[in-house]
Structures are given as structure tokens and as C-alpha cells.
Amino acid sequence: MTNPATFDAAVAAALADEPLQRALADVPAGFVAGRRRARAELPGFERLRRTARDVRDHTLAHLDLYLEAFEANATGAGSKVHWASNGEDARRIILDICHNANARIVTKSKSMVSEEIELRGHLENASLDVVETDLGEYLVQIRNERPSHIIAPAIHLRVSDVADAFRVQHPHLPADRDLATPEAMIAEAREVLREKFLTADVGITGANFLVAETGSAIVVTNEGNADLTMSLPKVHIVLTSIDKVVPTFADAWPLLRLLARSATGQALSAYTTIVTGPRRQDDGEGPEACHIVILDNGRTELLASDLRPVLRCIRCGACMNHCPVYCSIGGHAYGSVYPGPIGAVLSPALAGPGATAHLAEASTFCGRCEEVCPVEIPLVSMLRKWRGRDFSRLSADQASRRRRALLRAWAFLAARPRAYRITARLCARVLAALGGSRGRLRRAPFASAWTRYRDLPAPQGRTFQELWARREQLDRTDQP
Amino acid sequence: MSREHILARVREALSVHGKDRTRHRAVAERLAQPPHHPSGADATPMSPDRLAARFKVQLQRVGADLVEVAREDDIPSAIANYLVARGLPLCLRRGSTGPLTSLPWQAAPALTVDTGSAMAGDAVGLSHAVAGVAETGTLVLASGPESPVTLAFLPETHIVVLSAGAIVSRYEEALEIVLVSCGGRLPRTVNLVTGASRTGDIGAKIVMGAHGPRRLAVVIYGTDTASVGAR
Numbered sequence: 001m002t003n004p005a006t007f008d009a010a011v012a013a014a015l016a017d018e019p020l021q022r023a024l025a026d027v028p029a030g031f032v033a034g035r036r037r038a039r040a041e042l043p044g045f046e047r048l049r050r051t052a053r054d055v056r057d058h059t060l061a062h063l064d065l066y067l068e069a070f071e072a073n074a075t076g077a078g079s080k081v082h083w084a085s086n087g088e089d090a091r092r093i094i095l096d097i098c099h100n101a102n103a104r105i106v107t108k109s110k111s112m113v114s115e116e117i118e119l120r121g122h123l124e125n126a127s128l129d130v131v132e133t134d135l136g137e138y139l140v141q142i143r144n145e146r147p148s149h150i151i152a153p154a155i156h157l158r159v160s161d162v163a164d165a166f167r168v169q170h171p172h173l174p175a176d177r178d179l180a181t182p183e184a185m186i187a188e189a190r191e192v193l194r195e196k197f198l199t200a201d202v203g204i205t206g207a208n209f210l211v212a213e214t215g216s217a218i219v220v221t222n223e224g225n226a227d228l229t230m231s232l233p234k235v236h237i238v239l240t241s242i243d244k245v246v247p248t249f250a251d252a253w254p255l256l257r258l259l260a261r262s263a264t265g266q267a268l269s270a271y272t273t274i275v276t277g278p279r280r281q282d283d284g285e286g287p288e289a290c291h292i293v294i295l296d297n298g299r300t301e302l303l304a305s306d307l308r309p310v311l312r313c314i315r316c317g318a319c320m321n322h323c324p325v326y327c328s329i330g331g332h333a334y335g336s337v338y339p340g341p342i343g344a345v346l347s348p349a350l351a352g353p354g355a356t357a358h359l360a361e362a363s364t365f366c367g368r369c370e371e372v373c374p375v376e377i378p379l380v381s382m383l384r385k386w387r388g389r390d391f392s393r394l395s396a397d398q399a400s401r402r403r404r405a406l407l408r409a410w411a412f413l414a415a416r417p418r419a420y421r422i423t424a425r426l427c428a429r430v431l432a433a434l435g436g437s438r439g440r441l442r443r444a445p446f447a448s449a450w451t452r453y454r455d456l457p458a459p460q461g462r463t464f465q466e467l468w469a470r471r472e473q474l475d476r477t478d479q480p
Numbered sequence: 481m482s483r484e485h486i487l488a489r490v491r492e493a494l495s496v497h498g499k500d501r502t503r504h505r506a507v508a509e510r511l512a513q514p515p516h517h518p519s520g521a522d523a524t525p526m527s528p529d530r531l532a533a534r535f536k537v538q539l540q541r542v543g544a545d546l547v548e549v550a551r552e553d554d555i556p557s558a559i560a561n562y563l564v565a566r567g568l569p570l571c572l573r574r575g576s577t578g579p580l581t582s583l584p585w586q587a588a589p590a591l592t593v594d595t596g597s598a599m600a601g602d603a604v605g606l607s608h609a610v611a612g613v614a615e616t617g618t619l620v621l622a623s624g625p626e627s628p629v630t631l632a633f634l635p636e637t638h639i640v641v642l643s644a645g646a647i648v649s650r651y652e653e654a655l656e657i658v659l660v661s662c663g664g665r666l667p668r669t670v671n672l673v674t675g676a677s678r679t680g681d682i683g684a685k686i687v688m689g690a691h692g693p694r695r696l697a698v699v700i701y702g703t704d705t706a707s708v709g710a711r
């Protein structure tokens with residue numbers, strides 16, 4: 001959790017961190033290109049987004065009943081459903097299950113809900129050997145970090161960072177082994193983690209969706225680690241939250257058609273698994289027990305508020321991949337479990353009001369996040385709501401006084417069209433002259449925080465209103 | 481109790497009470513008659529050979545190998561040839577569903593064939609897919625006593641046998657086939673497999689074989705009959 005001062009410091013550190021900047025230059029751009037390709041290949045993509053939004057809204061409007069239906073059908077399939085109001089409840093439930101199973105080794109696949117409740121640390125404190133099996137999560141685990149992206153947790157690391165971490169973490173392997181390539185490191189991780197998969201007593205997965213009609217969980221991965229996690233140990237725990245439920249499979253498919261396309265640009269991730277209960281009577285393998293832990297942790301408050309649409313989120317990460325702020329500072333600077341635009345909206349609600357509402361400042365309000373969101377969450381207006389709440393909470397300290405003065409000046413101009421036009425025209429002309437032939441400003445008055453890191457593109461000399469008026473005029477003369 | 485507490489909070493948030501009959505009816509109807517949502521793709525029905533062609537294109541895009549045989553009886557020798565061509569061990573472990581058991585394994589005498597759940601040292605796992613989904617080149621596997629799911633994840637090579645006649649257009653149809661084949665009740669796992677295991681977590685480079693198989697091969701049989709049927 002951060003406060004405004006530590007957030008500002010974290011942002012400055014991230015901007016000065018050259019390796020991080022190099023990592024951020026490539027990866028989100030790859031996801032962006034992948035999504036664009038996937039969208040172009042599916043003619044009904046935009047219609048699918050509206051369908052997905054409607055499925056989520058319908059479910060949220062009947063959430064109590066779908067949760068009850070899910071519970072009844074999951075119980076009928078042999079699962080045990082547990083309800084947790086907060087992180088403490090969920091951790092206690094899971095720890096009890098581990099103790100009852102006499103567990104020593106616990107494998108985990110990626111679950112943002114588990115990050116939210118800091119599950120791994122609590123299980124480790126109870127002397128359990130907990131291993132993250134998603135490769136990215138394993139990397140942040142052995143480096144004692146948090147994920148910096150919700151689908152690519154180790155997006156901030158370079159190949160050499162991973163090699164260094166492996167040499168420390170795997171001291172039983174020859175010190176002079178070759179770890180120059182991702183292939184070599186992935187082969188090593190495969191060996192090390194395979195041992196854990198085969199000896200684990202309890203496997204914990206998340207769930208991308210819960211299906212009320214059958215009491216099933218749907219779990220999506222590219223590595224297949226969730227499948228080994230849920231099929232080899234004698235106990236399977238699904239840790240998830242109340243917003244993950246959908247009514248039927250018919251409702252799940254549109255969401256699955258959007259999920260990977262929005263996330264990585266794949267049409268479907270390599271492994272999409274529908275899991276319904278523990279092993280069946282004649283099955284020769286699979287866990288003897290399946291527990292499903294459903295967490296609230298602030299979500300019912302969101303449901304009651306005007307921020308309800310944020311609960312539509314399917315955790316694809318598209319909003320952060322397309323966010324100019326996320327792509328400049330990375331995930332860690334946010335200091336919250338969920339980074340990027342969705343994190344700035346969701347985290348304050350989960351952490352309690354006030355604590356991280358300032359994250360809404362980490363937006364240019366450009367709206368790309370909203371354009372690419374597969375479930376059409378109005379992220380910009382929600383960020384604006386948090387900004388408003390955060391602002392009205394502020395005391396009249398120095399920064400706030402300056403902000404208030406600027407906002408008052410803006411309000412004055414915005415309410416007086418003539419004054420606005422004159423001022424805008426004056427500013428555009430002056431900045432254009434200052435920009436000269438380069439069209440860019442190295443320094444700008446009142447904007448040194450901006451120009452310290454990049455040039456300010458100078459206006460071309462005409463205001464938007466002037467250009468618009470001219471365009472209208474041209475359109476009129478074009479007409480016969 | 482957390483359960484009652486959470487449900488009460490949800491109802492409070494939605495300003496409803498638990499006994500509202502209209503809401504109960506809306507939910508019961510949705511569950512009894514699931515909606516037909518668009519798939520985003522062209523909804524015109526495709527002929528079996530166009531479905532198979534689309535499936536194969538998608539399969540190749542996700543990097544899976546394709547082996548086509550005209551008749552079921554050709555499968556064992558085709559698998560042996562595939563393993564030899566790739567320099568892989570000539571031993572596999574398979575499920576024992578009807579289609580895999582009835583194959584003439586003696587036609588490939590060099591191939592060692594075991595059955596049952598995958599073991600740590602197994603090099604090749606062989607599964608039978610209940611269906612293939614043309615929209616994404618996805619294989620649909622159903623777990624059960626005769627089709628251990630571990631065969632799809634522990635060995636380095638996963639081979640899946642699929643009848644050309646079981647290729648359908650959309651996930652919705654594939655799940656129907658699963659339900660029919662399992663007597664109306666979902667098995668413990670239904671696995672939608674679209675390519676082999678992969679990760680992009682180190683240096684943003686896609687590397688195959690993260691935890692599951694490094695390679696996926698699909699043996700499609702009966703393509704001849706499928707195209708005959710279409711004409």
C-alpha cells in the first residue's frame with residue numbers, strides 16, 4: 001500500500017530505472033500488437049464485448065442467487081464450498097484444510113486473489129513449503145517481489161536477472177552451468193518444479209470463472225501448471241472471489257473468446273480447463289477432495305456503489321498494456337496488488353478508502369484502457385470519481401492549495417467562452433513560437449515535471465476550436 | 481457465518497430481498513434455458529471438410545504437428561513413424577477408451593505401449609479427443625477412469641487422436657458432445673487443449689514446454705470419409 005509521497009518517489013525511481021524501461025518498451029507493445037491482430041481476425045469482436053458486458057451485468061444484478069446456485073451444484077458434484085468475508089477468513093480456511101491434510105508441500109498456480117490476501121507468506125509462516133508454479137510467479141517468489149503485471153508477473157525482469165536468481169535459488173546445480181538463454185532457464189525451472197508437482201500434498205489454483213449451472217471452475221493457463229497443480233496432489237483448493245461466477249457455460253464462452261485475445265492476442269490460451277469436483281468413484285487419479293473458497297474482501301461494497309461495473313473485470317490486463325502511464329512506470333510503482341487503470345480503480349476499494357485513492361492520479365485520461373476493455377468498464381469516469389473523492393478529502397496543504405488555484409482558474413475560463421477562446425489562442429500562438437521549427441518544447445512553464453522526462457509537443461499555432469470552425473466551413477463549401 | 485453475511489451484503493448492495501419471485505424466475509430460466517450468444521465469427525454452417533480444413537489451419541498456427549491417416553487402423557504405425565521422424569523414444573502410455581483400445585497396436589511392433597495414469601518418466605502420452613473445435617484448433621478431452629488427464633500434462637510429448645467426424649465449429653457444440661459421451665454429467669475435468677505448453681515469462685520470448693508437453697501432435701483419422709460425406 002502506498003501514500004501519495006511514496007507513490008511519487010516510486011514513480012521517479014521507475015522512470016530512472018533503465019533496465020525496467022527497456023523491459024517496458026517491448027513487452028506491453030507485443031501484447032498490444034497481438035490484441036490488434038486477434039481483434040482484426042474476429043469480425044464480431046466489438047459485438048462480443050457488448051455481449052460480455054451484458055453477461056457480467058446480468059450476473060452481478062442476480063449475484064446472490066447465482067452464488068447460491070453455484071454452491072448447490074458444486075456441493076452436488078462433491079466439492080466443499082467455503083465463504084470468506086475477508087483475507088483473514090480465507091487464510092484461516094485454507095490453513096485448516098492444509099493442516100487437516102497433514103500437508104507439507106503446497107503447489108500454487110497463479111491467482112491474483114491469493115496475492116490480494118498475501119496467502120503465500122501466511123502459509124510459509126505456518127511452516128508449509130509453498131511453491132508458485134506459474135513461471136513468472138516463481139520468479140517473483142524467489143526474488144521476494146510482487147507481480148508487476150496481472151498476466152505477466154515478471155514482466156519487469158531481464159534474462160540476466162533471472163539467471164542470477166536461479167544461481168542463488170538452485171545451489172544444488174553446477175555453478176558453471178549455462179544459463180544464457182530463456183530455453184536453458186525454463187528447462188531448469190521445469191526440472192526443479194516437476195519435483196514439487198510430484199510431491200505436493202495440496203494444490204491451490206485460482207479460477208477465471210465459476211459456472212453456476214454445474215458448480216464448475218474454469219481455469220486458464222498457457223503453461224499447464226494449473227492442471228498439474230489440480231490433478232496430482234490429494235487435495236485441490238480453488239481460491240476465488242464472488243465476482244467470478246457466471247450463470248451457464250453459454251455465458252462463459254463469450255468471456256473466454258475475449259480473454260486471451262485481449263490479454264496476449266492468442267485466440268485461446270493453451271489450456272482451458274473445466275474442473276468439477278474431486279476425483280470420481282472409478283477415476284484412477286485426481287484429488288480426493290476439492291475445496292472452493294469464495295472471497296468477498298470489499299467486493300460487496302463495490303457492488304453497492306457507483307463503481308459496480310469494475311466487478312465485470314475478467315483480469316486480461318489489456319488496460320495496463322495500453323496505458324501510457326503503466327508502460328512508463330511498470331506495475332511495482334503503483335504499490336498495489338492490481339496495477340494499471342483497473343488497479344487504480346479496484347485497489348482503493350479493496351484496501352479501504354483513502355489508502356490508495358491517489359492512484360487515480362496515475363492516468364492521462366486518454367481513454368485507451370476503456371476502448372480495449374473486453375467488458376466495457378468505463379475506467380476513465382471511475383478514475384475521475386476516485387480523483388474527486390481523493391481531492392475532497394485533502395486538507396488545504398501546499399500542493400492542494402496550488403491545485404485548487406489552478407482548478408479555480410480553469411473553472412473561471414471554462415465558464416466564459418470568450419475569455420477561454422482568447423486565452424487558448426494566446427497560449428497556442430506563444431507555445432508554437434517557442435516550439436520553433438522543431439515543434440517541441442524542452443522546457444515549459446509550470447510543466448517541469450513533464451519536460452524533465454520528455455519534450456512537450458508544441459501546439460501548431462491554431463486552437464482546436466479554430467481548426468474545427470475551419471473544417472466546418474470547408475465541409476459547407478464542399479457541398480453542392 | 482461468512483456465508484449468510486456475504487449473501488446478506490450482496491442483497492443489501494442490490495437493494496433486493498431473498499424472496500423476490502421475479503429475480504428467482506429470471507435466474508431459474510437462465511439456468512434452464514441458457515442463452516445463444518454470438519461467437520463473433522461467421523455463423524454460416526460449414527461443411528465437414530471446411531470444418532476440418534479450418535481446424536487444421538488453426539492447429540498449425542498454434543504450433544501443433546499434424547498427422548493425417550485415412551483409416552483408424554493406420555494410427556499405430558503413423559504414430560511410430562512420427563516418433564521415429566522426430567527422434568523420440570518409441571514408447572508411449574495411452575488411455576484405454578474404446579477407440580484407443582481397439583486399434584491394431586501389433587501393426588507397430590517396435591512401439592512399446594502401456595496404459596494408465598502418466599508416470600514421472602513417461603516420454604509420450606496418448607489421449608483420445610472427444611471433439612475438436614474448428615474456431616481455434618482446440619482439442620477437447622474428458623477425464624475418466626479410461627482417460628487419465630495426467631497423460632496430457634506429464635510427458636514431454638502429447639499425442640491426441642481425433643476423428644475427423646468429431647470436428648465441430650464452436651465450443652458450445654463440443655461441450656454438448658462431452659455431455660452426451662459422459663451420460664449428461666461432467667467428468668472431473670474437461671480439458672480444452674490449444675497447442676502445447678508454453679511460457680513468455682523469461683525475456684518475453686515464447687518457449688515451449690514450460691511444465692506440460694513441449695510438443696503436441698494430432699492424429700486425425702477418417703478425413704476421407706468426412707469429405708465424401710460433404711460431397
